[in-house]
Amino acid sequence: MEMVILAPDIYVNASVALGSPPDQVARRVLGAKRYGNQTSEWVLARVQQMLKALPAFKAEAVDAQLELIRGLVHIVDLPELPADAWSEALVATARAAGARRVVTDHPDLLALESQAGIEFMSSEAWLLEAATPPPAPVQQH
Numbered sequence: 001m002e003m004v005i006l007a008p009d010i011y012v013n014a015s016v017a018l019g020s021p022p023d024q025v026a027r028r029v030l031g032a033k034r035y036g037n038q039t040s041e042w043v044l045a046r047v048q049q050m051l052k053a054l055p056a057f058k059a060e061a062v063d064a065q066l067e068l069i070r071g072l073v074h075i076v077d078l079p080e081l082p083a084d085a086w087s088e089a090l091v092a093t094a095r096a097a098g099a100r101r102v103v104t105d106h107p108d109l110l111a112l113e114s115q116a117g118i119e120f121m122s123s124e125a126w127l128l129e130a131a132t133p134p135p136a137p138v139q140q141h
Contacts, residue, residue, distance in 0.1 A: 007104035
């Protein structure tokens with residue numbers, strides 16, 4: 001599997017719904033060096049904003065959750081982008097990280113399918129692909 005970028009919704013859903021597809025994706029991506037584990041300050045700022053807005057997530061736990069995520073990722077540099085520039089910021093994050101895919105379950109982003117050469121895929125699709133064994137090598141005679 002190649003390196004992917006996790007969208008803010010994946011981090012948030014993984015933080016509140018243990019065992020869910022976003023949680024499984026986050027655990028696999030953040031727990032395996034082969035996926036690159038890169039994100040941007042823009043993504044982390046959206047994660048913080050979303051966690052603070054969730055009544056199910058204790059406000060005092062937000063900083064600790066962000067520190068946990070920061071400890072598992074490398075931050076790539078991005079130009080300053082507005083908070084509502086989701087597709088633009090995620091494409092920029094993917095490009096800065098050398099990734100070709102963003103994992104998200106946000107319907108508006110999934111509807112884009114691809115933007116500027118960056119593919120948007122759901123957590124369930126990523127899990128299915130990750131579980132599918134590679135094709136058998138072609139034998140030459």
